[in-house]
Amino acid sequence: MCAVATLLALAMATSVSAHKESDAYLTLRTDPTDTHRMRGQWDIALRDLDYAIGIDGNHDGNITWGELKARREAVERYALGHLAVQGDGLVCTLEPTGQAVDEHTDGTYAVILFDAVCDKNIPSRLTVTYTLMYDIDPYHRGIVTLHAGTRTAGAALGPSRPSASLDMREPDRWGEFTSFLVDGIWHIWSGIDHILFLLSLLFPAVLLRTDGWVPVERFWTACLDVVKIVTAFSVSHSITLSLAVLGFVHVPSRLVESGIALSVLVAALNNIVPLVHRRAWLVAFAFGLVHGLGFASALTGLQLPPGAMAASLGGFSVGVEIGQEAIVLAFLPIAFALRKTRFYRRGLLRWGSWTIAAIALGWFIERAFDITLPWFSVLMPN
Incomplete structure (x- = not known):
């Protein structure tokens, strides 16, 4: 229980900038x-x-x-x-x-x-x-x-x-690969908006929606759901990451960051008022396209020949996957153990999702309208 609460608290308490990282x-x-x-x-x-x-x-x-x-x-x-x-x-x-x-x-x-x-x-x-x-x-x-x-x-x-x-x-090339692999891991672990999006999708993975949320009976049922979500997210963000880094897609940073904030908001609200609960992987795939453009910002500015670009892009992509898989592996077993508790269903799923939605709304307002919310800066300092 403490481990899950700590993971969520760390994600919400970490200093976060409303814009592209430094x-x-x-x-x-x-x-x-x-x-x-x-x-x-x-x-x-x-x-x-x-x-x-x-x-x-x-x-x-x-x-x-x-x-x-x-x-x-x-x-x-x-x-x-x-x-x-x-x-x-x-x-x-x-x-x-x-x-x-x-x-x-x-x-x-x-x-x-x-x-x-x-x-x-x-x-x-x-x-x-x-x-x-x-x-x-x-x-x-x-x-x-x-x-x-x-x-x-x-x-x-x-x-x-x-x-x-x-x-x-x-x-x-191996040195370049490992350099960007480490960078990809840290990009995920320091990207609190990506983490909160992933957590919002994972919260319902150990529950089923009928008249209300009920716990799944088998661990592998939850695992299969998580595999679908993570795979869909990985495939979609890999598509836009590659297209953007190779110069085929150009989207303004402000629009991308606003879209990422909106994806976190929608994913969190879907846990409170479920509109999509049987095919969450579709949500992961759709918004993963936007997150891929955000990942691509980490490689903007690289002007490398094909071999070096392949090593850098490949290493970064693998690092992103390792970073998010580490989060999943830490979260899922604990979530399954707690799925029948009131703490998980009301504390984490409901109030955790409300908290994530509030943070994402603040991000969206700041990023979309390029303003600073004084009250929000106190909660989420830059």
């Missing part, structure tokens, strides 16, 4: 005219820089180019102070060369241009240590891409995995 994009390219120098470009969201060091000088919520220019040295000092590049174990000096801005699907980014000057002539292995936002946002990620001539490699770095070694001679 990502940055770091690209390093070898320079054919200078074998000691690599050209770097680092795209960091203005909202993240403002939170970390303060850029919005007049605090009007609108960061101008003038305000960014006024803080140029502070931005470069903060960013490059949280990045270390080594060539074959020797430290490469980071030299800022310029700044610009760029528009991404989720807002405006500062573009920091710099050179990494290495002592060794064309190092064979590059080690990148990335600690941006590590003391502020435990879920921040840096998508790192290395271009060495015709060879390309990538990695996802963050507080849980700050360093990666990239081979500049022969791409390490």
Whole structure:
């Protein structure tokens, strides 16, 4: 009983942003005219820089180019102070060369241009240590891409995995796969809206709807229902994840995040007023298409050749599956054991679903209308 309650409480109490998670994009390219120098470009969201060091000088919520220019040295000092590049174990000096801005699907980014000057002539292995936002946002990620001539490699770095070694001679596809596999697991575990959607679908799995909710008699009956739900969700989000990452589908981040919030709201309300209870897998499939677009945001910015893209996309997809299967395996046996109790049927199914619906409604209002609800921010701080 305590384990189920704790799982739900953790999901509801975790700090959650109403928008796309914090990502940055770091690209390093070898320079054919200078074998000691690599050209770097680092795209960091203005909202993240403002939170970390303060850029919005007049605090009007609108960061101008003038305000960014006024803080140029502070931005470069903060960013490059949280990045270390080594060539074959020797430290490469980071030299800022310029700044610009760029528009991404989720807002405006500062573009920091710099050179990494290495002592060794064309190092064979590059080690990148990335600690941006590590003391502020435990879920921040840096998508790192290395271009060495015709060879390309990538990695996802963050507080849980700050360093990666990239081979500049022969791409390490297994290393790329495992890097994004870990990233996919953390993407699920840190995506509270995805977790609440999954829990909303799982709550009724150990119950049958007749005149009211009654417990299932056999564990494998519940398992079969869960397999259908998870499979439908996995298939559908894999479709849109692949289409979006490969560039065939483009949907604004605000619309995707609003759709995810709406899916959580509908799934939770369906537990309170059941409209779909015999084929919950159809709900999982339909809304999984939207969640797949949300997962795709984690790989936006990757510009990799087919082999590297396959390793990164495959690793991330497997990581997402492992992350959600871990939740299912932890939840289902406990839910089955508690299915006959008043605590489960009224406490978790009814009041847990009402709580999830209230949270999802707050998310939807904030995301769809781009506003901040003061009362909601107290309950679910960013």
